[in-house]
Amino acid sequence: MNKPASKLVVEDLHLQYGDNKILQGVSMTLSPGEVVALLGASGSGKTTLLRSVAGLEQPSRGRIAIGDTVLYDGAGGIEMPVEKRNLGLVFQSYALWPHRTVFNNVAYGLRLRDIPASEIDSRVNQALTNLGLSTLAARLPHQLSGGQQQRVAIARALVYNPPVVLMDEPLSNLDAKLREEARAWLRELIVRLGLSALVVTHDQTEAMAMSDKILLLNSGRIEQQGTPEDLYNRPQTQFTAEFMGSNNQLPGRVREMADGRALLEGEGWRLWGTARGALKAGDAATGIIRLERTRIANGAGDNRLRTELVTGMFLGDRKENLFKLGAMRLRCYGTPVPDAGGSDCYLELPQDDFWVFAAPATSAAAAA
Amino acid sequence: MIARSFSLPRTSVVAITALVVLTPLALIFWQSFLNAPFFNPQRHIGVDAYAFIFADADFWSSLFNSIVIAAGMVLIALPLGAALAFLLTRTDLPGQRIIEVLVLIPVFVSPMVLAFGYVVSMGPVGFYSLWAKQIVGDVPWNVYSLTSIAVIAGLTHVPHVYLYSSAALKSLGSDVEEAARVVGANPLKVALNVSLPMTMPALLYAGVLVFFLGFELFGLPLVLGDPEGHLVLSTYLYKLTNKLGTPSYHLMAAVAVCIVAITFPLVLLQRWLLKTAGKYVSVKGKATRQKLLPLGAWKWLALAIVALWLIFTIVVPLSGIALRAFVEQWGEGIKLGDVLTLANFQQVFDQSDQVRAIINTFLIGTIGGGLAVACYTAIGLAGHRQQGGIARVLDYLVLIPRAVPGLLAGLAFLWIFLFVPGLKELRNTVFSVWLAYTVVWLAYGLRLISSALLQIGPELEEAASTAGASRAQVMREVTLPLIRFGLLASWLLVFMIFEREYSTGVYLLGQGTEVIGSMLVSLWGAGAIDQVAALSLINIALVAVGLAAALRFGVRLHE
Numbered sequence: 001m002n003k004p005a006s007k008l009v010v011e012d013l014h015l016q017y018g019d020n021k022i023l024q025g026v027s028m029t030l031s032p033g034e035v036v037a038l039l040g041a042s043g044s045g046k047t048t049l050l051r052s053v054a055g056l057e058q059p060s061r062g063r064i065a066i067g068d069t070v071l072y073d074g075a076g077g078i079e080m081p082v083e084k085r086n087l088g089l090v091f092q093s094y095a096l097w098p099h100r101t102v103f104n105n106v107a108y109g110l111r112l113r114d115i116p117a118s119e120i121d122s123r124v125n126q127a128l129t130n131l132g133l134s135t136l137a138a139r140l141p142h143q144l145s146g147g148q149q150q151r152v153a154i155a156r157a158l159v160y161n162p163p164v165v166l167m168d169e170p171l172s173n174l175d176a177k178l179r180e181e182a183r184a185w186l187r188e189l190i191v192r193l194g195l196s197a198l199v200v201t202h203d204q205t206e207a208m209a210m211s212d213k214i215l216l217l218n219s220g221r222i223e224q225q226g227t228p229e230d231l232y233n234r235p236q237t238q239f240t241a242e243f244m245g246s247n248n249q250l251p252g253r254v255r256e257m258a259d260g261r262a263l264l265e266g267e268g269w270r271l272w273g274t275a276r277g278a279l280k281a282g283d284a285a286t287g288i289i290r291l292e293r294t295r296i297a298n299g300a301g302d303n304r305l306r307t308e309l310v311t312g313m314f315l316g317d318r319k320e321n322l323f324k325l326g327a328m329r330l331r332c333y334g335t336p337v338p339d340a341g342g343s344d345c346y347l348e349l350p351q352d353d354f355w356v357f358a359a360p361a362t363s364a365a366a367a368a
Numbered sequence: 369m370i371a372r373s374f375s376l377p378r379t380s381v382v383a384i385t386a387l388v389v390l391t392p393l394a395l396i397f398w399q400s401f402l403n404a405p406f407f408n409p410q411r412h413i414g415v416d417a418y419a420f421i422f423a424d425a426d427f428w429s430s431l432f433n434s435i436v437i438a439a440g441m442v443l444i445a446l447p448l449g450a451a452l453a454f455l456l457t458r459t460d461l462p463g464q465r466i467i468e469v470l471v472l473i474p475v476f477v478s479p480m481v482l483a484f485g486y487v488v489s490m491g492p493v494g495f496y497s498l499w500a501k502q503i504v505g506d507v508p509w510n511v512y513s514l515t516s517i518a519v520i521a522g523l524t525h526v527p528h529v530y531l532y533s534s535a536a537l538k539s540l541g542s543d544v545e546e547a548a549r550v551v552g553a554n555p556l557k558v559a560l561n562v563s564l565p566m567t568m569p570a571l572l573y574a575g576v577l578v579f580f581l582g583f584e585l586f587g588l589p590l591v592l593g594d595p596e597g598h599l600v601l602s603t604y605l606y607k608l609t610n611k612l613g614t615p616s617y618h619l620m621a622a623v624a625v626c627i628v629a630i631t632f633p634l635v636l637l638q639r640w641l642l643k644t645a646g647k648y649v650s651v652k653g654k655a656t657r658q659k660l661l662p663l664g665a666w667k668w669l670a671l672a673i674v675a676l677w678l679i680f681t682i683v684v685p686l687s688g689i690a691l692r693a694f695v696e697q698w699g700e701g702i703k704l705g706d707v708l709t710l711a712n713f714q715q716v717f718d719q720s721d722q723v724r725a726i727i728n729t730f731l732i733g734t735i736g737g738g739l740a741v742a743c744y745t746a747i748g749l750a751g752h753r754q755q756g757g758i759a760r761v762l763d764y765l766v767l768i769p770r771a772v773p774g775l776l777a778g779l780a781f782l783w784i785f786l787f788v789p790g791l792k793e794l795r796n797t798v799f800s801v802w803l804a805y806t807v808v809w810l811a812y813g814l815r816l817i818s819s820a821l822l823q824i825g826p827e828l829e830e831a832a833s834t835a836g837a838s839r840a841q842v843m844r845e846v847t848l849p850l851i852r853f854g855l856l857a858s859w860l861l862v863f864m865i866f867e868r869e870y871s872t873g874v875y876l877l878g879q880g881t882e883v884i885g886s887m888l889v890s891l892w893g894a895g896a897i898d899q900v901a902a903l904s905l906i907n908i909a910l911v912a913v914g915l916a917a918a919l920r921f922g923v924r925l926h927e
Contacts, residue, residue: 056546082549089550095543099565108561109551156551 006067007031008053008164008198013062014074015048015220022048023059024220030164035190035197037207039243040217046200047092049217050166053198054089055082066163083112088157092169094149096141102128102152103137109160127159130193147178154186158193167199171206183209204244208232216240236276238357241288248294248330248349250287254279254356262356267326271303273354284359291320293353294332297346304348309336323347375839381750382758382765388807389765392780393628393772399621399783406617407787417622427623430604437518437589437600438582444522445578448677449529450571454559455670456530457537460660462671469919472531473682474524476911478868480587480888481904485685486511486520487591488692488901493699495688501700512595521588523681525581529574536570537563555661573641580634583627584773586871591892601627602775606874617783624776632771639767686908692901712902722899725882726906728798729867732805732883733910736798737862740806740813741855744862747810748817749843753826770811774872777808782875796880804872809865816861820854821847857923864914867907884910 008030015023023045030036038046051057053064053071061074071080096105106127110120128134131151141149150170157165170186171179187210190197201207207214208228216223216231216239224231224240235241242249252266262275264287273287297304307323307330323330323345336345399406403416421427455461456468474482489496490511497507510516540563548558586602593603605623608616663670692698695707716722751762769777781804785795794800806813824847832846833839848855870885877886884907891900917923 054546054550056549081554082546083552083554085550086552087550089547091543091547093541093543095541095547097544097547097562097566099568108548108553112552112557156547160551 006069006163008066008196009064010049010053011063013049013052013059013064015045015052015057015059022220023052025062026217026220026222028215028222028225030196030198032163032196033194034213035195035199035211036213036215037211038198038200038215038217039204039207040202040223041243042202043219044217045220046202046217047168050089050168050198050200053164054087054166055080055085086160086162088160088162088165090150090153090157090165090167090170092172094141094153094173096149096152096156098141100140101137102133102139102141102144105141105152106156106159109156113160123159124155127155130158131155131189146174147182150174150182154189158195163196165195165197167197169200169202171201171203179206186210208244216243235355238276238286238288238360241276241355241357246291246331247288248291248332250289250328250330251359252285252287254281254283254285256281261351264356266328269305269325271305271349271354272351273349273356274352276355276357279356279358285356286359287349287354287356289349289354291331292333293350294330295348295350296321296332296334296336297348298337299346301346301348303351303354304346305330306344307347309338309343309345312336321345377840378750378758381746382762385747385762385765385810388803389768389810392777392784392807393768395783396621396624396628396776396780399617400625402618402621404618405615406783411618417618420619421622421626426599426604430599430601431626433514433589433593433598434583434585434600434602436514437521437585438579440515440518441522441525441582442575442579444519445525445529446571446575448523449526449574450533450567452526452530452674452677453534453537455674457534458563458661459663459667459670461663461667461674467674467678470678470682471527473915475527475531476864476868476915477686478587478870478885478888478904478907478911479524479585480591480870480885480892481689481907482524482681482685483520483588483591484888484892484900484904485689487688488698488897489684489688495691495698496684498700512592512598514593514596514598517589517592517598520592521582521585523677524588525578526677526681528578528581529571532570532574532577533567536567540566569641569644573638576634576638576641580631580638583631583634586773586775587889590889601630602773602871606775620779624772624779627773627776628771631773632768635767635771689901689904689908692897693905696898712898716899716902716906719899721879721882722887722903724880725884725887725903728801728882729884729907729910732798732802733863733866733914736802736805737859737866739802740809740862740866741817741859743806744810744813744817744858745848745851745855748814748821749847751818752821752843752847753829766811766814769807772808774804774808774869775874778804778872778875781807785876796878798881798883801873801876801881801883804876805866805869808869808872809862812865813858813862816858817851817854820851820858823854824850857918857921860914860918860921860923864911864918867910867914 013026040046064072215225252264255263255265307325310322313320402411404411548562589600832842873883873886
């Protein structure tokens with residue numbers, strides 16, 4: 001397939017229904033050959049952003065362009081009709097046309113482009129072969145499994161070589177086991193065909209696995225964007241830190257600051273952590289650490305907590321343990337080493353991995 | 369839930385249903401193979417009745433007329449109904465909410481009343497005809513021609529097509545249409561390549577339904593076909609009584625069997641179409657807001673066409689009746705101001721049989737409608753969550769009365785009440801009419817009940833069973849309370865249908881069994897135009913009360 005040469009640029013996009021502001025100034029770029037994931041909880045505006053690029057939603061201002069082609073410009077009053085945008089969209093529900101065979105579902109986009117029948121034949125067959133569907137061309141959608149329907153939907157979106165492929169939760173209709181295989185398969189397909197793709201998902205693992213860049217959306221704004229490693233290892237806000245990965249949260253109050261580090265204090269514990277954002281002594285704050293960075297220690301020491309083991313859960317490849325410290329619950333992986341035959345254990349929270357974020361204004365007020 | 373499908377209550381419900389559905393049909397069938405009425409001791413089995421009607425030129429011309437009218441109805445109603453559905457569900461046509469209600473009026477007004485309305489408004493000396501004559505010097509139409517009958521029947525059946533196609537358009541997920549837009553189809557191509565083919569099963573179904581209703585047509589051809597002698601199968605059957613002078617039940621039965629031989633396959637075809645339509649129901653997409661197609665300046669043209677249709681099918685006939693009910697007489701050279709009167713209503717209220725007809729019609733709609741809904745509910749519950757045997761038996765039992773036009777069903781019930789020992793006493797009570805109505809509208813009523821039952825998630829009933837409730841308790845304490853509102857809505861709809869019904873009561877009409885519908889047929893035959901007008905208006909008022917109540921309580925007027 002052709003390598004697309006132009007870049008998708010979204011600038012300061014706003015969209016609202018009545019008083020309900022769905023998008024509040026979103027900007028992003030998607031370079032050729034790149035995969036960008038739009039990640040967020042439901043209601044964050046990620047699907048609306050995707051549909052705005054496709055032309056299925058009407059933004060109120062901003063600009064969307066691919067290379068020199070302006071798809072939407074609120075100031076210039078430009079709004080290109082959906083069918084002229086030449087994009088591929090994979091729907092969450094797949095939206096296969098039930099009255100057309102697999103072949104005719106895929107071929108429709110080419111027929112609309114007045115491509116000669118013989119070329120349609122070869123291109124559809126090529127697309128179906130690429131997606132491992134060559135034996136199913138004559139079937140109707142209702143005769144296919146969920147995974148096969150998904151692949152037909154992808155073939156239909158790719159067959160006319162759109163500069164950008166848009167995917168709306170492409171894996172969410174598959175069951176859990178199939179989803180992991182499909183994720184790897186989809187990533188391989190994207191890399192093999194050199195696609196530029198914008199993928200909506202609510203699953204952070206999926207976003208990290210499939211994309212080169214993640215846009216984390218929160219209430220219609222971009223919370224943080226960057227590579228998967230950036231978002232996972234260097235979250236700028238508590239929201240990002242909590243959204244990516246599984247965490248232990250320790251609410252407390254900053255007792256003192258010392259060169260980028262904060263001493264967080266709670267009921268019966270004190271820990272040093274890396275300060276994230278502006279903090280000063282006396283502020284309410286939350287300490288966050290990934291489960292896999294929380295370590296089981298075999299005795300008292302720096303940045304360690306004495307906790308009571310509540311229970312253990314066997315997960316197959318590892319064991320997850322639940323500990324109790326006052327009203328707080330902490331989890332970590334590994335084999336617990338009970339102290340002196342009792343049920344108490346020591347947990348170590350390394351300073352570099354223990355991030356201290358200022359508590360949001362409302363909860364600070366509630367704490368005070 | 370383990371279905372204990374042979375419990376006593378369920379078996380008796382199915383047995384009673386089978387009895388009331390099959391007996392009349394069997395009787396018609398048997399009677400058609402006799403050479404004289406079945407109570408005549410000299411009767412013997414043979415095909416004389418068929419030989420007689422097949423030799424009758426009138427039979428063939430009425431069959432031909434029926435086919436022409438039914439085909440004409442499909443040609444008119446299908447495109448208009450589909451276009452109307454598209455305009456009302458997919459475009460920004462102004463006044464949609466009012467139009468959606470108005471569109472349904474022809475469904476609930478008795479065809480007998482509508483036909484009469486066309487005679488008094490557009491007949492040779494109708495109100496609108498004479499006004500047209502004053503302007504253009506001549507009446508530019510003839511409502512009594514075969515073409516006019518087909519056109520009027522076609523236009524009044526537009527709502528049936530509209531209902532099925534709008535339901536199909538509404539259930540069509542917007543994602544499949546968006547998918548077509550994204551791959552490069554403009555809105556017109558989306559409509560032609562995706563929306564139309566996907567609603568095709570519904571359109572096909574509606575087409576077959578309208579064709580089928582064409583064969584059931586009775587009131588319109590009776591009133592409009594009479595002056596020029598156009599007969600259709602049902603009016604041919606009705607006129608047979610006069611043909612030989614003696615009760616020619618065997619001939620009527622033979623015609624009835626011929627009609628059922630046409631309608632029953634059509635009913636089976638509808639059923640099959642409905643089932644195959646299921647495969648087009650794709651994975652349901654998310655219900656995103658449907659973007660309405662802006663019509664721009666075209667919306668005024670579309671609105672004008674819709675308004676023209678509404679004027680022709682509702683305003684013209686109903687205003688004609690309303691006017692005619694308040695004038696002594698009407699004809700050329702008469703001034704409206706001189707002839708205004710209330711005497712027509714006076715006449716109606718002076719006749720005890722007509723007063724009884726009004727009271728009976730009201731009772732049969734309210735109490736009778738409630739009882740009918742109770743019966744439909746019992747049948748619906750008997751088949752509820754049942755697989756196999758009993759459900760399939762019920763399924764087909766319900767289809768049979770659908771294929772038997774009301775006129776024939778009334779005839780069959782007359783015979784049963786006359787000649788089954790012990791039932792003769794009931795013959796002269798309104799019970800006989802109620803039973804016939806209930807059986808004729810069985811399929812319709814059951815569809816209302818089952819659509820209410822479908823709303824209940826099976827897990828609600830399963831939870832009750834798991835908690836220890838018996839099947840009867842589950843029904844009493846979970847199922848019935850949950851469909852309460854659905855049952856009330858069904859009652860209202862059945863009320864309107866029973867007020868509107870006319871053909872079923874025609875042969876049952878007698879002292880004590882008068883209803884407005886059959887009274888209208890009888891009075892029309894006797895030429896009592898004044899009273900027909902007054903009774904028609906009263907009938908419209910009764911239906912309007914039901915319609916107003918239905919709208920007030922937000923009842924969906926179709927399933």
